[in-house]
Amino acid sequence: LFPGVRQAQWLTKTKLVEGLPPAVQGIVDNPAHGLQELEERAKYAVSHARLWDTAEVAPRREQYCPVLFENLIHICRLMSGKYPSLTKRMLARNCRIAATWERESILLQVRGLSGILMNSMTPIPPVASKEEILATKEHVLETFYPIAPTIDLQEVNVYKELNDTGECFRDGYPYSHPHTLFFLESANVRTDRFRPEQLRAKMLMFAFGNALAKAKALHGNDPKVLEQPVVVQSIGTDGQLFQFMVFQLNTTDLVSNDGIKNLVWIDSDQNLYEKAQCVPEVKKRVVTKPAGISGFQPDTFKKFLALYLHGTV
Amino acid sequence: MAALGARRLLRAGRRWFSETVPAAPSPPASPLYPPVVASVTAKSKAAKSRRLQRFNQRVHAAATVEEKLRLYGKLQRPKYTVYPQTFALNADRWYRSFTKTVLVPGMPPRAAAAKPPVAAAGTTLEAGRAPEPGAEAPGAAQAPEAVKTPEPATGAAPYLDMGELRSVACDALLQESFYQNKKRPFLYRDQDHTPGPFLTQLVSTLAAFLSSRNPLLAASSLDLKPEVNYYWHHGEEVVLHGHRKGRVDPVRFQIDDNPHLQIRVPKQLPEVVPLESDLGDVPVIDHKPSKLPLFKKQYENKVFIGSKVADPCCYGHTQFHLLPDKLKRERFIRERLEDQIEVVYRSNGIASLFAWTAAQAMYQGFWSEADVTRPFVSQAVVTDGKHFAFFCYQLNTLALSAETIKNNPRKNICWGTDSKPLYDVVEDGNVKGFNDEVLLQLVRFLLNRPKEL
Numbered sequence: 001l002f003p004g005v006r007q008a009q010w011l012t013k014t015k016l017v018e019g020l021p022p023a024v025q026g027i028v029d030n031p032a033h034g035l036q037e038l039e040e041r042a043k044y045a046v047s048h049a050r051l052w053d054t055a056e057v058a059p060r061r062e063q064y065c066p067v068l069f070e071n072l073i074h075i076c077r078l079m080s081g082k083y084p085s086l087t088k089r090m091l092a093r094n095c096r097i098a099a100t101w102e103r104e105s106i107l108l109q110v111r112g113l114s115g116i117l118m119n120s121m122t123p124i125p126p127v128a129s130k131e132e133i134l135a136t137k138e139h140v141l142e143t144f145y146p147i148a149p150t151i152d153l154q155e156v157n158v159y160k161e162l163n164d165t166g167e168c169f170r171d172g173y174p175y176s177h178p179h180t181l182f183f184l185e186s187a188n189v190r191t192d193r194f195r196p197e198q199l200r201a202k203m204l205m206f207a208f209g210n211a212l213a214k215a216k217a218l219h220g221n222d223p224k225v226l227e228q229p230v231v232v233q234s235i236g237t238d239g240q241l242f243q244f245m246v247f248q249l250n251t252t253d254l255v256s257n258d259g260i261k262n263l264v265w266i267d268s269d270q271n272l273y274e275k276a277q278c279v280p281e282v283k284k285r286v287v288t289k290p291a292g293i294s295g296f297q298p299d300t301f302k303k304f305l306a307l308y309l310h311g312t313v
Numbered sequence: 314m315a316a317l318g319a320r321r322l323l324r325a326g327r328r329w330f331s332e333t334v335p336a337a338p339s340p341p342a343s344p345l346y347p348p349v350v351a352s353v354t355a356k357s358k359a360a361k362s363r364r365l366q367r368f369n370q371r372v373h374a375a376a377t378v379e380e381k382l383r384l385y386g387k388l389q390r391p392k393y394t395v396y397p398q399t400f401a402l403n404a405d406r407w408y409r410s411f412t413k414t415v416l417v418p419g420m421p422p423r424a425a426a427a428k429p430p431v432a433a434a435g436t437t438l439e440a441g442r443a444p445e446p447g448a449e450a451p452g453a454a455q456a457p458e459a460v461k462t463p464e465p466a467t468g469a470a471p472y473l474d475m476g477e478l479r480s481v482a483c484d485a486l487l488q489e490s491f492y493q494n495k496k497r498p499f500l501y502r503d504q505d506h507t508p509g510p511f512l513t514q515l516v517s518t519l520a521a522f523l524s525s526r527n528p529l530l531a532a533s534s535l536d537l538k539p540e541v542n543y544y545w546h547h548g549e550e551v552v553l554h555g556h557r558k559g560r561v562d563p564v565r566f567q568i569d570d571n572p573h574l575q576i577r578v579p580k581q582l583p584e585v586v587p588l589e590s591d592l593g594d595v596p597v598i599d600h601k602p603s604k605l606p607l608f609k610k611q612y613e614n615k616v617f618i619g620s621k622v623a624d625p626c627c628y629g630h631t632q633f634h635l636l637p638d639k640l641k642r643e644r645f646i647r648e649r650l651e652d653q654i655e656v657v658y659r660s661n662g663i664a665s666l667f668a669w670t671a672a673q674a675m676y677q678g679f680w681s682e683a684d685v686t687r688p689f690v691s692q693a694v695v696t697d698g699k700h701f702a703f704f705c706y707q708l709n710t711l712a713l714s715a716e717t718i719k720n721n722p723r724k725n726i727c728w729g730t731d732s733k734p735l736y737d738v739v740e741d742g743n744v745k746g747f748n749d750e751v752l753l754q755l756v757r758f759l760l761n762r763p764k765e766l
Contacts, residue, residue: 044624062683091517
């Protein structure tokens with residue numbers, strides 16, 4: 001209907017900030033992490049996923065999207081040679097999320113398979129300073145009068161309010177802090193995929209759900225302002241376009257519209273490469289476009305890696 | 314008159330004779346007739362061999378590797394599909410005869426310099442020559458200072474912390490089997506529910522953990538569920554029915570394999586033994602391959618290592634195979650075929666590794682008429698989630714077709730262990746009976762690298 005992120009903001013009582021937070025941007029710009037050398041490897045990763053992975057001429061999106069993701073994660077994981085604390089991470093696939101909260105007397109719930117989740121043993125430190133958190137008090141949430149904010153949401157009779165950390169990890173799980181959620185839009189048909197705006201809204205809702213469940217597990221079910229804000233990151237892609245998001249949960253007091261709000265930083269529509277040509281395009285016996293990846297943007301990969309390293313570096 | 318005529322004739326004859334005396338040997342002219350060779354289109358043995366020679370020349374003269382592969386597999390005829398994961402009895406003997414492989418039990422002896430010292434809390438394991446994981450008895454009465462460091466010149470390499478590795482493995486195992494709440498496994502899909510994800514987690518975290526020690530791993534490429542194919546000829550048979558009845562044809566085989574996980578690297582693993590070594594015998598089986606049972610089908614002749622020729626990571630390092638539910642141990646025990654359990658692991662190791670190494674060799678331009686000049690080495694781990702069997706394969710020859718195998722003394726070699734359990738049971742968030750040696754062997758596999766690195 002209309003931009004989904006604004007609706008999601010209202011539902012989760014969040015203030016939006018464009019671009020990545022300064023902590024993450026600092027990791028991107030810091031040359032000590034050796035991000036330049038990894039450009040070559042990232043380019044190979046993209047070429048492998050888009051061009052070389054199959055015995056047929058060109059792989060389909062259902063194949064190349066997960067393969068690209070796996071390749072990029074493999075490069076990121078190999079950094080644990082340099083930063084040993086990176087081994088304290090674990091990937092969980094097919095995890096289910098369920099979280100409920102109240103918003104101006106409307107009970108809302110987030111449920112479903114939330115893609116791939118990366119957990120870590122240590123939480124991410126809060127990204128926004130205390131002043132910024134206090135400043136959100138003045139921020140007024142956008143309302144969409146006369147459209148109800150719960151438009152396009154499915155109304156369901158909930159008999160049990162579930163508040164697990166979604167994938168229902170049992171107690172005693174060492175990697176208890178959700179770190180990053182990954183969403184892969186890999187359907188072949190374009191109409192089955194989420195459009196970038198909807199993908200961002202989905203990422204926000206699921207990041208919020210995970211953060212809320214974690215906060216409730218840590219601090220109890222009462223709505224209150226959190227001393228230690230919970231930070232959950234989220235990355236969504238369709239194989240070419242990347243959306244980066246960092247969500248900080250400052251308060252579980254979501255019933256009222258005033259008070260401290262949560263914060264989200266979104267960096268949207270980052271292209272990793274322009275075009276992947278599997279077969280050289282030949283017009284009138286002259287090669288116009290050679291085979292290969294064109295328009296590779298190393299910055300997008302640097303941001304991916306920075307979000308991965310965030311919290312341990 | 315007659316005398317005048319005779320004199321004229323005599324003079325004429327003399328001139329004729331003088332004309333025929335060759336003055337000097339004339340320069341050698343190009344042959345007047347083209348060389349006499351067999352026809353190309355006739356139905357004769359000579360014509361068939363001439364056609365084969367022309368085909369071989371075409372493949373030899375191909376400009377790129379892709380073109381060579383295309384010509385190599387251009388002709389489609391019915392061929393036997395060889396499945397690496399099979400329930401056939403004694404399949405590993407058959408596969409060894411198809412691929413001319415010698416099976417050597419145990420692990421290959423490695424040079425002392427390739428092993429980092431390992432220290433564990435309480436027990437010290439001797440680093441160095443260790444042909445079999447079982448030969449290293451832990452808890453040997455050695456003081457920690459007496460552990461031989463194999464690289465004294467380069468300074469003591471940091472100890473490989475066994476405890477850390479064990480915790481990594483246990484965490485992966487516990488997450489997949491205990492901590493993460495999953496739905497019930499789908500019918501007959503037990504392997505996708507727990508052992509599959511566990512293997513993926515274990516390998517990816519171990520590879521990342523060990524990448525600081527092994528620069529080859531740092532440049533590697535990890536594939537999930539890749540495809541590996543290879544097509545070859547071995548032996549001859551007579552066509553039985555059809556319009557080609559009575560002709561002598563090579564026996565064609567094709568392996569289409571889907572390992573669970575594979576690591577490809579840009580540099581080749583070093584050779585284990587020299588190219589011409591002979592470590593045993595290849596079993597000879599007099600029956601037709603269809604008696605195994607093996608069935609014929611005709612489809613595309615693919616040669617593929619997991620990615621196309623243009624990929625820089627064109628050599629293989631390690632493959633990981635997961636045995637499906639159909640081949641689990643309980644079924645064999647129930648049918649009183651306990652000795653076939655190891656056969657399953659061995660046949661999977663031999664067939665998959667042969668296909669992978671041979672496809673790697675073809676990507677470098679070698680084929681059955683142009684045999685390899687250096688051995689290709691790869692490793693594999695075959696597991697059903699709990700029991701692990703390790704294999705190392707060295708490809709010494711690709712020349713397996715009927716003409717080229719006659720004067721070929723080389724044999725391919727496969728080293729393999731029996732399957733050993735990694736742990737006994739998982740209960741209440743604890744892993745009971747964890748076997749360090751299996752993990753150590755896995756770590757050794759991942760740390761394998763060329764000598765110059």
